[in-house]
Amino acid sequence: MTVTGPEGGRPLVFSHGFGCDQNMWRLVAPAFAADHRVVLFDHVGAGRSDLSAWDPERYSSLEGYAADVLEIMAELDLRDAVFVGHSVSAMIGVLASVADPSRFGGLVLVGPSPRYVDDGDYRGGFSAADIEELLDSLDSNYLGWSAAMAPAIMGVPERPELGQELTESFCRTDPAIARHFARVTFLSDNRDDLAAVTVPSLVLQCREDIIAAPAVGEFVHRRLRGSELVLLDATGHCPHLSAPEQTTAAIAEFLRRRSSS
Template identity: 50%
Template sequence: MSLQERNNVHCHGDGRYTMMLVHGYGCDQTMWRFLYPFFAERYQVILLDLVGSGGSDLSAYDRDKYGTLHGYAADMLEIIDEFATGPVIFVGHSVSAMIGMLATIKAPEKFVAQVMVGPSPCFINDDDYVGGYNAEDIEGLLKMMDDNYLEWTKVMAPAIMGAPTQPALARELLVRFQANDREIARHFARVTFTADHRADVPKSTVPALILQCSDDLIAPREVGEYLHKHLAHSVLKVITNVGHCPHMSAPSASSEVITRYLDRLLGGG
């Protein structure tokens, strides 16, 4: 199969730099619909679905390859080689922020910047590290997912989206979660929520913007502060927003922060 078919790749716009927008767990590229048209006026924009998500080729999902985030990072580098027309700005939401970081470690020469939206190198608390959850909490969530996937989606979709004044967004996320292949969703959830990439953080030297929400149940403020402390050439920006998906619930604030950062870093693109 082609890379375009495997990852449902779509390209828009043109420019000196290429911006890759990569969705988080359980989502797809349509989650970027409020942002990508704006950035396509300045950059080539690549939209894609992680294998196992959205309109990707589900037959390409290999539990061994995607048993760690490194498998997805390898896919990102293949897509860059095939589709990118300039140095890459990688914009990753949640788990894809770590996927992008791993790709920058593997091939830093391909990237000029990484934008981490609601990132977390580890969701599990560990001594002084605050990830947001105890190990028992994560196992409980994963067990709920195994026992009753539909109930899990009803609990987690509104918690992840937040945005209490925009209930349609939580309903949209619920529909997306329920449309996923359940076996793939369960596997990817375990990979996502039990991953620990704290040791990899200092290895990434590509300039980074860490974009966090003021009230995020999934990635608390301490996580952003940890990343900022350990990630070279990083900038931490916090926007006032409830939830884990600011590109959906606060797109104007998100695009403004990203634009200001890239203008300072790249001189306006």
């Protein structure tokens, strides 16, 4: 865990997505360190986390990861914190804020998806067969899957170094934990949890994203009472790397409006 900024500053907790670590926020988080208490951490199995802390039962659902977030916030005695969650961490933040809203002053959800699998009129972007094929590929050859999928997820072929960075990040993640986390992530359904959120929320959505399409971001926005939706002029699933200036500006504007309201 990394904590920077003034101790009395409003807390900003940055939470990374699947296959990533806290380093993925390096182009965004420092912009807030002058007047916010900035907290970065690695989910168990990623980055510099303690692999011995991983337990398959605890992490059989996203609630286990949400419990970790609440433990971090309790350890640091964070109140009125704004949680910035990328991808699966967006739903982890939703669950944590519902479990203990007293710790939260807001949510920033970057590329969120409450359910990846299509279901009736709901379009998550993938069929059940798509997800099973993805998980089978990941199970049989994690490193090969990472090399093939990371550039597509990044979504900026004109900047291959970013796709390579995401590939390397995937490959640094413990493979056994990553396979388990992927199954939990892609099979989760948190649509009903959105209505239970009581804190102000910002949804950041890229105009093109193969993991969480704009229609998914709009669904999340509609289900979160009083939320704001910002469509970034960016492609891919990781705007904090591919469009950090836009991402930072959107978060800063949300914070400004929340502090003045």
